[in-house]
Amino acid sequence: MTAVDLSHDHGGEGHAPWLAHHFDTPQQQYASAKLGTWVFLLTEVLFFGGLFCAYAVYRHNHPEVFFDGHHFLSTPLGATNTVVLLFSSLTMAWGVRCAQLDQQRGLVTCLCLTLTAAAVFLGIKYIEYSQKWSHHMVPGQARIMAALGIESEHATDHVPGQPAPRGFRPYKEHLMEVLRHSDQERGVVIVSEKAYEAQLEKRIQNLGVFFGIYFSLTGLHAIHVICGMIAIGWLLRRALAGHFSSAYFNAVDCVGLYWHLVDLIWIYLFPLLYLIH
Amino acid sequence: MATAVTDAIGPEASPATAGGNYLTCDRSVRSWVFTLDHKRVGIMFLVTVVICLGLGALFALLIRTELTTPGPTIMTETTAKLAAALSLGDTRMTPQQMYNRAFTLHGAIMIFLFVLPAIPSALGNFVLPLQLGAKDVAFPRLNLFSYHLFVIGTLFFVVTLLMGGIDTGWTFYAPYSVETRTAVTTAVAGAFLLGFGSIFTGLNFLVTTHTLRRQGMTWFKMPLFVWSLYATAVIQLLATPVLAITLLLLAVERVFGVGIFDPALGGDPVLFQHFFWFYSHPAVYIMILPAMGIVSEVISIHSRKHIFGYRFIAYSSVAIALLGFLVWGHHMVVSGQSPLAGMIFSLLTFSVAIPSAIKVFNWLATMYKGSIALTTPMCYSLIFIFLFGLGGLTGLFLGALATDVHVHDTAFVVAHFHYQMAGGVLMAFLSGLHHWWPKMTGRMYNDKLGRYTALWILIGFNLTYFPQFILGSHGMPRRYFDYTKLLDHIPHLTLYQVISTIGGYMFVSGLVMVAVYLIASLRHGRPAPANPWGGASMEWQTSSPPPPHNFDTPPQVGDPYDFSNLVYDEELQGYVRAR
Numbered sequence: 001m002t003a004v005d006l007s008h009d010h011g012g013e014g015h016a017p018w019l020a021h022h023f024d025t026p027q028q029q030y031a032s033a034k035l036g037t038w039v040f041l042l043t044e045v046l047f048f049g050g051l052f053c054a055y056a057v058y059r060h061n062h063p064e065v066f067f068d069g070h071h072f073l074s075t076p077l078g079a080t081n082t083v084v085l086l087f088s089s090l091t092m093a094w095g096v097r098c099a100q101l102d103q104q105r106g107l108v109t110c111l112c113l114t115l116t117a118a119a120v121f122l123g124i125k126y127i128e129y130s131q132k133w134s135h136h137m138v139p140g141q142a143r144i145m146a147a148l149g150i151e152s153e154h155a156t157d158h159v160p161g162q163p164a165p166r167g168f169r170p171y172k173e174h175l176m177e178v179l180r181h182s183d184q185e186r187g188v189v190i191v192s193e194k195a196y197e198a199q200l201e202k203r204i205q206n207l208g209v210f211f212g213i214y215f216s217l218t219g220l221h222a223i224h225v226i227c228g229m230i231a232i233g234w235l236l237r238r239a240l241a242g243h244f245s246s247a248y249f250n251a252v253d254c255v256g257l258y259w260h261l262v263d264l265i266w267i268y269l270f271p272l273l274y275l276i277h
Numbered sequence: 278m279a280t281a282v283t284d285a286i287g288p289e290a291s292p293a294t295a296g297g298n299y300l301t302c303d304r305s306v307r308s309w310v311f312t313l314d315h316k317r318v319g320i321m322f323l324v325t326v327v328i329c330l331g332l333g334a335l336f337a338l339l340i341r342t343e344l345t346t347p348g349p350t351i352m353t354e355t356t357a358k359l360a361a362a363l364s365l366g367d368t369r370m371t372p373q374q375m376y377n378r379a380f381t382l383h384g385a386i387m388i389f390l391f392v393l394p395a396i397p398s399a400l401g402n403f404v405l406p407l408q409l410g411a412k413d414v415a416f417p418r419l420n421l422f423s424y425h426l427f428v429i430g431t432l433f434f435v436v437t438l439l440m441g442g443i444d445t446g447w448t449f450y451a452p453y454s455v456e457t458r459t460a461v462t463t464a465v466a467g468a469f470l471l472g473f474g475s476i477f478t479g480l481n482f483l484v485t486t487h488t489l490r491r492q493g494m495t496w497f498k499m500p501l502f503v504w505s506l507y508a509t510a511v512i513q514l515l516a517t518p519v520l521a522i523t524l525l526l527l528a529v530e531r532v533f534g535v536g537i538f539d540p541a542l543g544g545d546p547v548l549f550q551h552f553f554w555f556y557s558h559p560a561v562y563i564m565i566l567p568a569m570g571i572v573s574e575v576i577s578i579h580s581r582k583h584i585f586g587y588r589f590i591a592y593s594s595v596a597i598a599l600l601g602f603l604v605w606g607h608h609m610v611v612s613g614q615s616p617l618a619g620m621i622f623s624l625l626t627f628s629v630a631i632p633s634a635i636k637v638f639n640w641l642a643t644m645y646k647g648s649i650a651l652t653t654p655m656c657y658s659l660i661f662i663f664l665f666g667l668g669g670l671t672g673l674f675l676g677a678l679a680t681d682v683h684v685h686d687t688a689f690v691v692a693h694f695h696y697q698m699a700g701g702v703l704m705a706f707l708s709g710l711h712h713w714w715p716k717m718t719g720r721m722y723n724d725k726l727g728r729y730t731a732l733w734i735l736i737g738f739n740l741t742y743f744p745q746f747i748l749g750s751h752g753m754p755r756r757y758f759d760y761t762k763l764l765d766h767i768p769h770l771t772l773y774q775v776i777s778t779i780g781g782y783m784f785v786s787g788l789v790m791v792a793v794y795l796i797a798s799l800r801h802g803r804p805a806p807a808n809p810w811g812g813a814s815m816e817w818q819t820s821s822p823p824p825p826h827n828f829d830t831p832p833q834v835g836d837p838y839d840f841s842n843l844v845y846d847e848e849l850q851g852y853v854r855a856r
Binding site for chain 2: 022035044046061206
């Protein structure tokens with residue numbers, strides 16, 4: 001900005017390099033950033049709210065699909081991820097505090113720890129996803145049936161007359177075994193073995209819907225984690241360049257708020273998907 | 278971040294170009310595409326939405342022409358074959374399918390690409406910071422991002438068009454939208470991106486209104502256009518994310534077959550309707566509220582009289598925004614919703630009429646004993662009040678359960694909706710465009726021509742849509758391609774359709790006329806004074822067009838509707854403050 005401009009806009013005072021031209025004071029800039037972030041988080045809550053609402057309606061209509069499905073999710077892995085994300089929220093909050101107290105090294109350390117925790121979260125998620133995929137627990141009823149070689153009038157990807165690829169049958173047996181075991185534990189009485197087998201096959205088909213919802217919810221959350229990692233990486237670069245101080249830490253504060261929301265959503269997702277009884 | 282902002286506007290503020298306005302300070306293409314100036318973003322939005330309006334109007338004319346005769350008119354086997362050959366996605370198309378695509382594309386383009394963004398994103402972007410006395414919106418880069426998202430979303434719609442269009446209607450109702458082989462996924466992806474652009478615009482406006490008001494400007498010293506944009510922003514923020522997730526689920530359902538909305542997989546198609554209308558009903562207030570804001574401005578300024586009932590108008594905007602969230606079920610009266618829910622939604626729907634009527638009566642009271650100047654913007658605002666009044670009253674027919682069941686899915690609904698959207702939003706858009714055109718471009722247009730065109734458009738509009746009220750009340754269904762079999766049941770059916778088509782051509786030709794004389798004014802119009810209409814809000818205190826940073830001298834905060842100390846200066850042909 002030129003001197004002429006400054007005299008018009010800022011009453012002749014010089015201003016800090018981080019103060020954008022359209023703000024008069026740092027307080028105004030901080031208030032805008034904070035309000036904007038909270039409003040953005042509100043839209044995120046509504047965004048996921050729609051998804052949770054769809055989950056609630058489907059689960060209300062078909063509780064058995066969710067009960068069957070949860071057997072195939074690994075609670076220990078999910079719980080580990082919950083702890084990892086909670087830890088990352090702690091380091092993020094600590095990082096904001098470091099920025100406020102002018103502790104440059106503390107800020108960089110905390111951001112690195114947060115990034116690492118996020119990477120661990122995604123790593124564990126990758127293990128979970130790849131297990132599901134290799135066991136053909138894929139989204140969509142038609143797909144799961146095609147993968148397991150089950151004939152159905154709804155199956156669109158399955159080419160009729162072509163045998164299912166080799167090695168797929170055992171997974172079907174495995175899925176049936178898990179469901180049978182669950183029923184035995186609950187003391188379900190089997191009257192006719194033949195009818196029961198047919199019912200199991202139907203239930204396995206419905207798992208496709210469960211995994212569809214599972215992948216939608218956790219996938220959308222994972223996209224948010226990745227966005228958060230990009231934002232934290234950006235903060236880290238700026239922190240290393242020494243952009244943040246007790247006078248200006250808006251960006252750290254705002255990304256921190258976003259990161260806590262990502263954490264919060266997972267805290268709801270974990271029991272809704274993994275801890276069904 | 279801040280450094281980059283300073284860099285980007287650096288050249289504009291340099292002494293070499295200090296004399297230039299926001300249009301002339303830097304003429305390179307790059308300085309437009311990557312501008313952080315809210316005024317330039319507003320102008321880019323304006324150009325884009327007007328192009329989209331043209332495209333939507335083209336489909337409207339195709340529909341109207343087709344309906345001129347009872348059987349196939351222009352959509353015949355031959356033209357359908359031609360359309361299929363031209364598209365990248367389809368190999369076969371029947372005339373009926375062609376018609377379905379035409380009305381779907383007309384609806385989707387007009388709603389998502391014109392009516393929703395036209396006033397907030399184009400005019401609002403330009404005017405809001407000026408009216409607040411601010412140098413820009415709170416997040417200029419996010420503002421630019423909204424525009425880029427809008428362009429990308431529009432391109433998705435263009436791709437949809439090239440792939441042969443979609444045939445679901447603009448509402449994308451499941452399960453048909455899951456099953457159809459037309460390009461629903463690209464259209465939905467486009468609407469998703471447009472939704473995010475809309476969310477970011479709303480976020481920007483809300484924060485700007487909270488934090489960037491000039492010192493001394495309290496909430497009740499804000500112009501009513503700002504109030505209406507604020508209420509709009511609240512809706513954009515609370516409703517659009519639900520649309521986003523709905524469209525995302527629809528896309529996921531199409532691609533992966535998840536089954537949330539598909540009854541064949543245990544899903545609930547009515548859930549889609551709930552989700553869709555939870556957004557799309559409030560969305561009609563995203564469209565109409567800023568329109569009402571413009572009318573509040575224009576009526577007061579061009580009547581040279583203080584707005585009547587300022588607080589009532591301001592509060593009624595907020596009341597409409599909040600009540601608008603509670604009425605979505607009135608779109609689903611015949612969708613298997615319980616009668617009790619239907620009654621509650623009907624009652625709530627009637628309650629929206631109260632704040633709307635408050636506004637209309639306040640506008641009328643403002644004009645009473647005012648010194649009314651029948652300028653072009655004023656003409657369009659008066660047309661707005663008339664058409665919006667008709668549309669609003671017929672809305673009550675639709676809000677009442679018994680009559681709604683009778684006229685549901687008929688041309689009556691089409692007529693009501695177009696009285697609100699084309700007669701309401703488009704007229705207010707034209708009013709605002711003519712009102713702020715001198716400020717935006719620095720040129721005056723031919724006002725006399727403008728008034729005659731407004732009259733032409735008024736006649737054309739009513740010829741188009743009034744017959745549809747009559748047809749609808751006699752039972753003419755909407756979205757019908759061929760009405761040969763109805764000829765015996767509905768008197769004068771073809772006559773009304775012909776009148777409607779003639780009106781449609783008049784209406785569109787009027788719009789073309791507006792475009793012609795406005796563009797001509799850029800070259801031949803006389804330079805505009807800072808305050809051609811005598812407005813008291815802050816955008817009239819800066820030059821026309823404004824400098825890059827909006828104000829060369831700090832504007833004075835005052836009552837935005839106090840015109841007492843503004844006098845007409847013959848030499849400037851504009852208003853100046855009396856000393």
